[in-house]
Amino acid sequence: MRPEIFALIAVVGAFVWAFRALPMRLDMAKMPEKGALARFFAATGVAAIATLFAASMLPEFAGGRTVPALLGSAAVLALYLPSRSVVLATLAGAIAYGAGFALLA
Amino acid sequence: MAQELGAQDIRRGAVVGLPIMLGYFPIAFSFGVAATKAGLSPIEAVVMSLLMYSGAAQFMAIALVAAGAGFWLSVATLVGMSLRHVLYGPSLLRAGGQSVPPKGALLWGFGLTDEVFGAGLGAIARGQAMTGAFIWGLTLVSYAAWVGGTAVGALAGASALAAWPSVDAGLSFMLTALFLALLLSIMQRAQLPVIAVALVGTVACSFVISPTAGIMAGMILGALVGTVVGGRDAA
Known part of the structure; x- marks a missing residue:
């Protein structure tokens, strides 16, 4: 293993650990239940997932894979709404995307 | 046990x-x-x-x-x-x-x-x-x-x-x-403004600045909207 690659992995990995684990040492008990910071953290979850979905769709549109991406997203919606299963919806999305990709190829 | x-x-x-x-x-x-x-x-x-x-x-x-x-x-x-x-x-x-x-x-x-x-x-x-x-x-x-x-x-x-x-x-x-x-x-109905702002913020900042900035912006803007909307609902 090349030392410069290991150094890069180790330094970035240490930051990743610090960003994920250390903020939990904040004393949450002191945070007012309806305070602004509490509301901010409560809204972070849904904002983060929406953001990550948008960020992962953008390269699909930019890369000319709009139809498979829309088919995949429609399949997620079609499976999630009746089943409420994240597993089934995710698999259906990937299969529909692959099928759309094959049809357009 | x-x-x-x-x-x-x-x-x-x-x-x-x-x-x-x-x-x-x-x-x-x-x-x-x-x-x-x-x-x-x-x-x-x-x-x-x-x-x-x-x-x-x-x-x-x-x-x-x-x-x-x-x-x-x-x-x-x-x-x-x-x-x-x-x-x-x-x-x-x-x-x-x-x-x-x-x-x-x-x-x-x-x-x-x-x-x-x-x-x-x-x-x-x-x-x-x-x-x-x-x-x-x-x-x-x-x-x-x-x-x-x-x-x-x-x-x-x-x-x-x-x-x-x-x-x-x-x-x-x-x-x-x-x-x-x-x-x-x-997601819940009350969170729709958070989702809308996060989506728009991500797309806009990804195009104008960079995809990484878009992720940070979408997340923070969405959470800020949730902070304001949640405060109004609690008041």
């Missing part, structure tokens, strides 16, 4: 982590393939997944290594991409009604990826209790799938999926599908 509960909670966490496993293995497989294509050895690819455990940052890392980018520029870029994780731990604790993190948080906290965070929130929204054992189960299955997928992909080599482009394409969409399914599992 306590041990029994712990084992039950680990299993509960592992079940919640199942869709993440299904998503992570193929994506990590693709990462292993891409890493060897970019000139990394299989050991370097696996160590990266073991110690960095951050999909987007890892794909960016191999691009930076392949492009011959400088060490500190690479560190700054990759650290900047990971900054969003600062918000996840406190947000998850808040959702789970915990004033202090369950035991072992300094260890399992490393496993709080985007998907683990989303799945954890979804489970809490469906009424599951957030215990230390539950989080261990959730994070360990996800971590194992990520590292295992990387190893298999790196050993399979650069041309592993060349003969099956549609399968390759379907696998590449797995995480996007997972994000959408997770979003559907945690």
Whole structure:
């Protein structure tokens, strides 16, 4: 293993650990239940997932894979709404995307 | 009895982590393939997944290594991409009604990826209790799938999926599908403004500044809107 690659992995990995684990040492008990910071953290979850979905769709549109991406997203919606299963919806999305990709190829 | 509960909670966490496993293995497989294509050895690819455990940052890392980018520029870029994780731990604790993190948080906290965070929130929204054992189960299955997928992909080599482009394409969409399914599992009508602002903020800043800035902006703008809307509702 090349030392410069290991150094890069180790330094970035240490930051990743610090960003994920250390903020939990904040004393949450002191945070007012309806305070602004509490509301901010409560809204972070849904904002983060929406953001990550948008960020992962953008390269699909930019890369000319709009139809498979829309088919995949429609399949997620079609499976999630009746089943409420994240597993089934995710698999259906990937299969529909692959099928759309094959049809357009 | 306590041990029994712990084992039950680990299993509960592992079940919640199942869709993440299904998503992570193929994506990590693709990462292993891409890493060897970019000139990394299989050991370097696996160590990266073991110690960095951050999909987007890892794909960016191999691009930076392949492009011959400088060490500190690479560190700054990759650290900047990971900054969003600062918000996840406190947000998850808040959702789970915990004033202090369950035991072992300094260890399992490393496993709080985007998907683990989303799945954890979804489970809490469906009424599951957030215990230390539950989080261990959730994070360990996800971590194992990520590292295992990387190893298999790196050993399979650069041309592993060349003969099956549609399968390759379907696998590449797995995480996007997972994000959408997770979003559907945690969203409520009152959060629609948060989602709308996060989506628009991400798209706008990705085009105007950069995709990494778009992620930070979408997340923070969405959370700020949630802070304001939540305050109005509480008043």
